[in-house]
Structures are given as structure tokens and as C-alpha cells.
Amino acid sequence: MIKIKNKVAITGFLSVEDLKQGDLFAFLDEEEVYLMTDSDYFVRLPDGEIFDVYGDNYTDRPIKTLNAEMIIIN
Numbered sequence: 001m002i003k004i005k006n007k008v009a010i011t012g013f014l015s016v017e018d019l020k021q022g023d024l025f026a027f028l029d030e031e032e033v034y035l036m037t038d039s040d041y042f043v044r045l046p047d048g049e050i051f052d053v054y055g056d057n058y059t060d061r062p063i064k065t066l067n068a069e070m071i072i073i074n
Helices: none
Strands: 001-015 025-029 034-036 043-045 050-052 065-072
Touching: none
Parallel strands: none
Antiparallel strands: 001 065, 025 034, 025 065, 034 043, 043 050
16 A cells, blocks of 8 residues: 655646656646656556656656655555
């Protein structure tokens, strides 16, 4: 189970290329939360699917970063 505390969105004109490892974010046109893993990949937290930053025009989609603490409970 994953619990995210203090979920406060900071909106702006950012893309996935502006993120660093460990950043939590969401695309402005959807509600799913993602985690940036490194400069080339990010993961959708609800199901663990991994995406390539440079695939499917992700660099052109605006995002909002999340000021949150992710706690993984097993």
C-alpha cells in the first residue's frame, strides 16, 4: 500500500524533462500520480507501469509537481 501525505500541487509550465529523480507529478489532463525514476523513465504509481520520457510525446505534455511525502507500507 502507498500513502501520500501533504499532497499540495504546485502548478506551472513544466514537462517531464524538468524533473529530477524522485519527483512526484501528474499530467495536467489526468489525475494519475507518477514518480520520476531517472532522466529517461517514470512510473505510474497506482499500477507500476513504466514509461519512457521520450516516448508518446510526454515531453510536450504539461505537468504539475506534487509537494508530497511518499510512504510505502507493506
